[in-house]
Structure formats: C-alpha cells, structure tokens
Amino acid sequence: QKEVEQNSGPLSVPEGAIASLNCTYSDRGSQSFFWYRQYSGKSPELIMFIYSNGDKEDGRFTAQLNKASQYVSLLIRDSQPSDSATYLCAPSRGYKYIFGTGTRLKVLA
Amino acid sequence: ETGVTQSPTHLIKTRGQQVTLRCSSQSGHNTVSWYQQALGQGPQFIFQYYREEENGRGNFPPRFSGLQFPNYSSELNVNALELDDSALYLCASSGDSSTDTQYFGPGTRLTVL
Numbered sequence: 001q002k003e004v005e006q007n008s009g010p011l012s013v014p015e016g017a018i019a020s021l022n023c024t025y026s027d028r029g030s031q032s033f034f035w036y037r038q039y040s041g042k043s044p045e046l047i048m049f050i051y052s053n054g055d056k057e058d059g060r061f062t063a064q065l066n067k068a069s070q071y072v073s074l075l076i077r078d079s080q081p082s083d084s085a086t087y088l089c090a091p092s093r094g095y096k097y098i099f100g101t102g103t104r105l106k107v108l109a
Numbered sequence: 110e111t112g113v114t115q116s117p118t119h120l121i122k123t124r125g126q127q128v129t130l131r132c133s134s135q136s137g138h139n140t141v142s143w144y145q146q147a148l149g150q151g152p153q154f155i156f157q158y159y160r161e162e163e164n165g166r167g168n169f170p171p172r173f174s175g176l177q178f179p180n181y182s183s184e185l186n187v188n189a190l191e192l193d194d195s196a197l198y199l200c201a202s203s204g205d206s207s208t209d210t211q212y213f214g215p216g217t218r219l220t221v222l
Contacts, residue, residue, distance in 0.1 A: 034210070034211075036213075046213075090151075095140070
C-alpha cells in the first residue's frame with residue numbers, strides 16, 4: 001500500500017464547475033495535511049493546509065479532513081482554465097512531508 | 110514568489126560525476142529541506158537541515174549529502190551520479206521550527222547522461 005494515494009487523472013471539469021480532488025494516506029500519526037499546485041515544469045506552490053478534522057475554506061478552495069477515514073480532499077469552486085495543473089497532497093509528521101504522485105486537473109474552457 | 114532561490118536552473122552531467130546544487134532560504138527561515146522529483150512522481154524527501162544540523166533523512170544513499178551554512182543557505186551534493194539521479198531537485202525553506210510550512214524554490218533540473 002502506498003503511503004499517499006491520489007488518482008493520477010486527468011480529471012476534466014468544465015469552466016465554472018467544482019473540481020474535487022481526493023487523497024488517502026496510511027500514516028495515522030500524520031499531523032498536518034498540505035495541498036500544493038504544480039504547473040508543468042514548475043515547482044510546487046502551496047495552496048493551503050489543514051490539521052483539524054472538518055472543513056477549511058480559503059477563497060475558492062476548501063480542504064476537508066477526516067482523520068478516522070485517513071482521507072483529505074480539496075474542492076475548487078468556480079474552476080478556471082488557469083487552475084489546470086497537478087495537485088499534490090502531502091501529509092506530514094513533524095518535518096517530513098510525504099507527497100502523493102498528484103492528480104492532474106484539466107479545466108475546459 | 111516564495112523568496113527561495115536555487116542555482117543552477119539546469120545542469121547536465123555524465124554518469125560517475127559529482128554535482129553540487131545550491132539553495133538560499135527565504136528571509137527569516139532557518140530550515141531547509143531537499144526533495145527529488147522524478148518525472149511523473151511526487152517529490153521524495155532527501156533530508157532536512159535545521160540550524161546547520163541534519164534534522165532527518167529519507168531513503169537516499171550516503172552519496173547524497175548536504176550542508177547548511179550560518180546564513181541558512183544550503184547545498185546538496187551528489188557523488189557518483191547515476192542515470193536514475195536525473196530529476197528535478199527542490200529545496201524548501203521553513204521558519205523557526207522544523208515543522209513549519211515548507212515553501213519551495215524553483216528547482217534545479219539535473220540530467221545525467
């Protein structure tokens with residue numbers, strides 16, 4: 001079993017729709033959960049993080065965490081073509097981040 | 110822009126050679142983590158330096174080594190390069206705790222021929 005699992009995609013959504021990105025993790029000791037966006041050929045860029053069960057909203061983005069189910073998700077509302085990128089989920093235990101392979105999102109204009 | 114810088118941007122080496130990659134952390138940050146990202150994969154943790162000491166290491170052989178300087182900039186050295194070392198090498202800096210949020214630099218693309 002992989003430490004962090006993400007559907008590689010591509011996930012295609014029309015412009016203006018909600019994109020839902022999912023991630024499961026195996027380490028129950030994970031404390032914080034990060035979402036990064038990575039455009040092709042560029043480095044990861046932090047979108048947001050969450051460490052408590054429930055929802056956390058930041059603009060068009062909402063992170064959801066369920067530690068009992070070892071599941072974290074990212075919702076992107078009103079998706080734009082500029083959101084087309086790979087989204088990396090990274091649970092962390094202390095200093096060590098464990099990244100998934102990412103989900104490629106395509107927002108169709 | 111995160112304020113984290115890396116050099117060089119691109120590098121081509123041949124198998125068996127040695128390489129040094131450099132990273133300057135964001136102002137006010139004293140922790141640097143290094144990651145290797147192969148094509149189509151997520152970043153893999155190599156090691157972290159916190160206040161000039163190695164704070165933790167991932168599953169990488171000893172030919173991957175590092176250093177952090179008093180100004181908190183850092184180097185990643187790789188000896189005896191192998192073809193599989195071809196990847197994007199990412200440096201991430203974080204604040205005054207080794208568990209603070211990590212912000213990535215632009216990366217160095219290393220190609221080993």
